[in-house]
Amino acid sequence: MAYETLIVDISDHIALIRLNRPEALNALNSTLLGELAQALTEADRNDKVRCIVLTGSEKAFAAGADIKEMADKGFVEMFQEDFFAPETEALLRVRKPIIAAVSGYALGGGCELAMMCDFIIASDTAKFGQPEINLGVVAGIGGTQRLTRFVGKSKAMDMHLTGRFMDAEEAERSGLVSRVVPAKKLMEETMAAAARIAEKSQITVKVVKEAVNRSYETTLREGLLFERRVFHMLFSTEDQKEGMSAFQEKRTAQFRDR
Numbered sequence: 001m002a003y004e005t006l007i008v009d010i011s012d013h014i015a016l017i018r019l020n021r022p023e024a025l026n027a028l029n030s031t032l033l034g035e036l037a038q039a040l041t042e043a044d045r046n047d048k049v050r051c052i053v054l055t056g057s058e059k060a061f062a063a064g065a066d067i068k069e070m071a072d073k074g075f076v077e078m079f080q081e082d083f084f085a086p087e088t089e090a091l092l093r094v095r096k097p098i099i100a101a102v103s104g105y106a107l108g109g110g111c112e113l114a115m116m117c118d119f120i121i122a123s124d125t126a127k128f129g130q131p132e133i134n135l136g137v138v139a140g141i142g143g144t145q146r147l148t149r150f151v152g153k154s155k156a157m158d159m160h161l162t163g164r165f166m167d168a169e170e171a172e173r174s175g176l177v178s179r180v181v182p183a184k185k186l187m188e189e190t191m192a193a194a195a196r197i198a199e200k201s202q203i204t205v206k207v208v209k210e211a212v213n214r215s216y217e218t219t220l221r222e223g224l225l226f227e228r229r230v231f232h233m234l235f236s237t238e239d240q241k242e243g244m245s246a247f248q249e250k251r252t253a254q255f256r257d258r
């Protein structure tokens with residue numbers, strides 16, 4: 001399917017989705033977010049896809065929500081549209097892992113979009129920020145909640161109140177990104193991570209995603225119970241038998257997603 005604001009390529013079980021509005025540093029407008037929701041939903045349903053990578057350009061992952069599109073809106077319009085809620089909810093319904101490969105600016109909604117993915121691999125040129133305060137607004141698709149969980153209250157307050165940018169090294173040190181790689185190696189390293197995930201049992205992969213995400217939504221006691229139950233549950237799969245047999249037979253497991 002051809003998109004106006006995305007380039008989608010599916011090969012070797014990986015769906016690579018590239019945000020493509022270079023004239024606006026990939027600013028998130030309604031068209032882009034609508035298309036992204038559709039592309040992600042299709043990748044989630046496509047049996048050939050086992051991992052999803054979301055990226056932007058070398059200069060910008062995304063420089064935020066499209067300020068030009070939002071500027072003249074009023075409260076009633078924003079409220080009635082439930083601005084950006086359906087699109088972001090579609091992203092959060094995706095059950096397959098999504099890796100964000102971030103180079104350059106990930107600001108405002110761009111930083112929030114990266115944080116909605118399952119983990120972030122950053123190039124050494126990446127710059128993260130929540131500069132909405134400079135526009136007289138606040139983050140609106142998770143920035144006050146997710147950034148705080150990633151980096152703690154003090155840094156989150158600093159970022160949201162001053163609007164300053166965080167470089168890749170600080171982002172890694174603070175737990176916002178899982179690794180930092182040289183800009184030239186960003187896609188190679190991210191695709192290699194996606195390929196490793198694609199080799200695993202897709203049942204286990206989905207269970208891991210659900211269990212880790214549960215840690216954000218529930219108490220420790222409930223989360224631990226959930227984890228223990230899904231651990232028990234996985235003993236009903238062929239892939240558990242295959243994984244443990246392969247270990248004992250000193251060979252690579254051949255998972256069949258059963």
Ligand code: CO8
Pocket residue numbers: 023024025027028063064065066067068083084085105107108109110131132135138139140141
């Ligand atoms: N929206 C629209 N256009 C943008 C945006 C944006 N967020 N960012 C950049 N652009 C456009 C510029 O206007 C410019 O276009 P033109 O050439 O037509 O003037 C083009 O992209 C290139 O940008 P610059 O010339 O500014 O490039 P620089 O390299 O000089 O600067 C920056 C790069 C620092 C990234 C700068 O562009 C910038 O500060 N951008 C805005 C960053 C920002 O404030 N982001 C937050 C936006 S608000 C938000 O994200 C809220 C999310 C929550 C929504 C929730 C709904 C519920």
